[in-house]
Amino acid sequence: MGEAMRETGRDRLNAMFAAMRASGRAALLPYLTAAIPTFEASVRLFKAMADAGADGFEVGIPYADPLMDGPVIMRAGRQALDAGVTVPVALDLVARVVEETGKPVLAMTYVNPVLRRGIERFFNEVATTGAVGLIIADLPADEAVPFLEAASATGLGMSLFVAPTTDDARLQAALDLDPAFIYAIAEVGVTGERDDASSNTERMAARIRERSDTPIVFGVGISTPDQAAAAGRHGDGVIVGSAIVRRVIDAGSAAEAESAVASFVGDIAAALA
Amino acid sequence: MRLDRPDERGRFGAYGGMFAPETLMPALIDLEGAFTEAWADPSFHSDLDELLSSYVGRxxxxxxxxxxxxxxxxxxxxxxxxxxxxxAHKINNTVAQGLLTTRMGKRRVIAETGAGQHGVATATACALFDLECVVYMGEKDIERQALNVYRMELLGAEVIPVTTGAGTLKDAVSAALRDWVASVASTHYIIGSVVGPHPFPWMVREFQxxxxxxxxxxxxxxxxxxxxxxxxxxxxxxxxxxxxxxxxxxxxxxxxxxxxxxxxxxxxxxxxxxxxxxxxxxxxxxxxxxxxxxxxxxxxxxxxxxxxxxxxxxxxxxxxxxxxxxxxxxxxxxxxxxxxxxxxxxxxxxxxxxxxxxxxxxxxxxxxxxxxxxxxxxxxxxxxxxxxx
Structure with a gap:
């Protein structure tokens, strides 16, 4: 046979989850919309977050009509689109983040940009960036098969979703499709900051663990170190999005954004430790 | 060939389906079940027919x-x-979905509106069935359809301006869907057209x-x-x-x-x-x-x-x-x-x-x-x- 088996994105993602389990804490996965406030400043923001203790990243490919996102991420996406951050530009940014931070990076998008590009081509392009996986926010398990096939062909780790509203049959159906991890939606609602920690995480994690060892990453409504720590007790990873994006779009300058985000990510990392 | 109903994946040929955030999927599946059951129930049809003739004027x-x-x-x-x-024809759908909302035991309704006709028709059905009503409407449309905004308020609905995008119908649909992602347990979304994830396109067609x-x-x-x-x-x-x-x-x-x-x-x-x-x-x-x-x-x-x-x-x-x-x-x-x-x-x-x-x-x-x-x-x-x- 030709070249030796190369480590796939999914392998590297699995390795991260295994390492986190061994160290007894959940991975901190900050979310940030690609290329805001600018491409180069965005690269620096991801580096600053890596230095502050992020274990990996979710990079949002901006989309014009993001049904799963609240006002903060919508605004960031609009800002990026207005600045010309197309899918190829966002993927370039993903590649730079992979290269400069060395961390596992998940690309996040909505289903239509994938379909427009062609499922196979889109997954190939994401794999080429060195990203470990892909999250498609409006893709339920029911429609996911062709996307999972592309993920498998390109070695990318794709997530499927479980929400507090998901019943046992749907949960089992999602697990049966063998996703690289379960993106567990901690709060009913779109992305955004909440005052209280989720009351759903413990029960959701128990329901998943009962059936499978698939890694669980909590996201949606996790916006403070305390909330991250609470979710992190039950999951393999925690995504913090709007609280980080808000610090970037509200900052007076790129430098200000960098220090605000670094200090915030440092606080979350400390809470998860 | 005309299809009596979409296939088990909610498709009309290559089109349709359910590309919705997981949080909404159980509600869509429940809605499909509730609609299928109601539509096969003669008492639902007799209630609806009575309303269509004596209230809507059909x-x-x-x-x-x-x-x-x-x-x-x-x-x-x-x-x-x-x-x-x-x-407008919008009332055919809203009266039917209002009846279905009551049957599903939900007390709050959301809707989007462009011209305001669907918003008015939804507000009307909500007044009729004593349901709380929130209508999302793009700010540009609020400007060009001021009369209908007042009519909705008169009927007891709350009209929420949508400022994202161009402030038109697409943005109102998105805002309503975002509300629904958060409120799905208590709320029914009365979508105004044959659009959206399955079962909406099929159900609204049946009502129209x-x-x-x-x-x-x-x-x-x-x-x-x-x-x-x-x-x-x-x-x-x-x-x-x-x-x-x-x-x-x-x-x-x-x-x-x-x-x-x-x-x-x-x-x-x-x-x-x-x-x-x-x-x-x-x-x-x-x-x-x-x-x-x-x-x-x-x-x-x-x-x-x-x-x-x-x-x-x-x-x-x-x-x-x-x-x-x-x-x-x-x-x-x-x-x-x-x-x-x-x-x-x-x-x-x-x-x-x-x-x-x-x-x-x-x-x-x-x-x-x-x-x-x-x-x-x-x-x-x-x-x-x-x-x-």
């Missing part, structure tokens, strides 16, 4: 528009949905097909042509569906060409768009090369939408319906013409249908043509007056 008449027929050299009939309660079923009974001989405006496509679906596949009947859906197809400022999703996923369904939509949704444009708020119901996409590919478009200017001319020749001010949406008939009068000579007069134009009078200066 059947709506078919009017022979003799003066304009003589002018155009065709035999033009108007299906008078403008005479339904609240002034009463238009075409009545028309079949009302005409002694089937018409040669049935014309209806298409934004999301609910009035067109309602009048077309019972005739789809009938020999000798040509169905024509009229989209908004806005300022002209060549300007790129239009709402012709079927004519100029390409397949993609918008608001939870695979359908024809206006999008750029990277799959970003484009803004639509139309003088008519109800046609100002970059997508269309997935069953229309299926009809287009199967060549069961012909889809065409007319410009803002043509629609305004038609609006005036119906007013002065027949004493009827049509909704600007419906005026699009008439505009196509006027343009094609020569090729339609001698034929029997039915226009779905989907709504009355009171809401548009101020806007048209502004254009006239």
């Amino acid at each position: 059947p709506t008449p078919v009017y022979h528009a003799e003066r304009i027929s003589a002018e155009l050299g065709i035999d033009l009939w108007l299906k008078r949905e403008d005479l339904a309660h609240t002034g 097909k009463v238009i075409g079923e009545e028309l079949k009974r009302q005409l002694e001989v089937p018409p040669h042509v049935i014309v209806a405006p298409v934004g999301g496509g609910s009035n067109a679906m309602g009048i077309f569906y019972p005739f789809v596949g009938d020999e000798g009947v040509t169905l024509v859906g009229v989209e908004a060409a806005g300022r002209g197809i060549e300007t790129g400022m239009h709402g012709a999703s079927l004519g100029e768009g390409s397949p993609g996923v918008l608001h939870g369904a695979m359908t024809y939509m206006l999008q750029d090369e990277f799959g970003q949704v484009l803004e639509a444009h139309s003088i008519s708020a109800g046609l100002d939408y970059p997508g269309v119901g997935p069953e229309h996409a299926y009809f287009k590919d199967a060549q069961l319906v012909r889809y065409v478009s007319v410009t803002d200017d043509e629609a305004v001319v038609a609006f005036h013409r119906l007013a002065v020749t027949e004493g009827i001010t049509p909704a600007l949406e419906s005026a699009h249908g008439l505009a196509w008939i006027i343009r094609e009068a020569e090729s339609l000579a001698g034929q029997t043509v039915v226009l779905n007069l989907s709504g009355r134009g009171d809401k548009d009078v101020q806007q048209v007056a502004g254009l006239d200066g």
Whole structure:
């Protein structure tokens, strides 16, 4: 046979989850919309977050009509689109983040940009960036098969979703499709900051663990170190999005954004430790 | 071939489906179950039929528009949905979904609206069934449809301005879906057209097909042509569906060409768009090369939408319906013409249908043509007056 088996994105993602389990804490996965406030400043923001203790990243490919996102991420996406951050530009940014931070990076998008590009081509392009996986926010398990096939062909780790509203049959159906991890939606609602920690995480994690060892990453409504720590007790990873994006779009300058985000990510990392 | 219902994945051929965040999926599946059960229940039909006749005012008449027929050299009939309660076909769907909401035990309703007709019809149904009502409406539409905003408030609804995007129908649908992601346990989303994830396109078609079923009974001989405006496509679906596949009947859906197809400022999703996923369904939509949704444009708020119901996409590919478009200017001319020749001010949406008939009068000579007069134009009078200066 030709070249030796190369480590796939999914392998590297699995390795991260295994390492986190061994160290007894959940991975901190900050979310940030690609290329805001600018491409180069965005690269620096991801580096600053890596230095502050992020274990990996979710990079949002901006989309014009993001049904799963609240006002903060919508605004960031609009800002990026207005600045010309197309899918190829966002993927370039993903590649730079992979290269400069060395961390596992998940690309996040909505289903239509994938379909427009062609499922196979889109997954190939994401794999080429060195990203470990892909999250498609409006893709339920029911429609996911062709996307999972592309993920498998390109070695990318794709997530499927479980929400507090998901019943046992749907949960089992999602697990049966063998996703690289379960993106567990901690709060009913779109992305955004909440005052209280989720009351759903413990029960959701128990329901998943009962059936499978698939890694669980909590996201949606996790916006403070305390909330991250609470979710992190039950999951393999925690995504913090709007609280980080808000610090970037509200900052007076790129430098200000960098220090605000670094200090915030440092606080979350400390809470998860 | 017309499909009685979409397949088990909610598809009409390649179109439709359920591309929704997981949080909503259980509610969509529950809704499919609740609708299927209600639609098979004679008591639901008798409650609905009673409301449609005594409250909505159905059947709506078919009017022979003799003066304009003589002018155009065709035999033009108007299906008078403008005479339904609240002034448009939208009430057929909202009364039915209101009844279903009560049956599902939900107490809060959300809706989107473009022209305001669906918002008014939803607010009306909510008053009737004593349901809390929140209507999302783009800020641009709030401006051009001020009368309907006040009507909704009068009926006890809360109107929430949507400031994202262009502030039109697409943004209102997205805002309503975002609300629903958070409120799904207590809330039903009364979507206003044959759009959205399964089961909405199918359910709304079933609630609107009463238009075409009545028309079949009302005409002694089937018409040669049935014309209806298409934004999301609910009035067109309602009048077309019972005739789809009938020999000798040509169905024509009229989209908004806005300022002209060549300007790129239009709402012709079927004519100029390409397949993609918008608001939870695979359908024809206006999008750029990277799959970003484009803004639509139309003088008519109800046609100002970059997508269309997935069953229309299926009809287009199967060549069961012909889809065409007319410009803002043509629609305004038609609006005036119906007013002065027949004493009827049509909704600007419906005026699009008439505009196509006027343009094609020569090729339609001698034929029997039915226009779905989907709504009355009171809401548009101020806007048209502004254009006239």
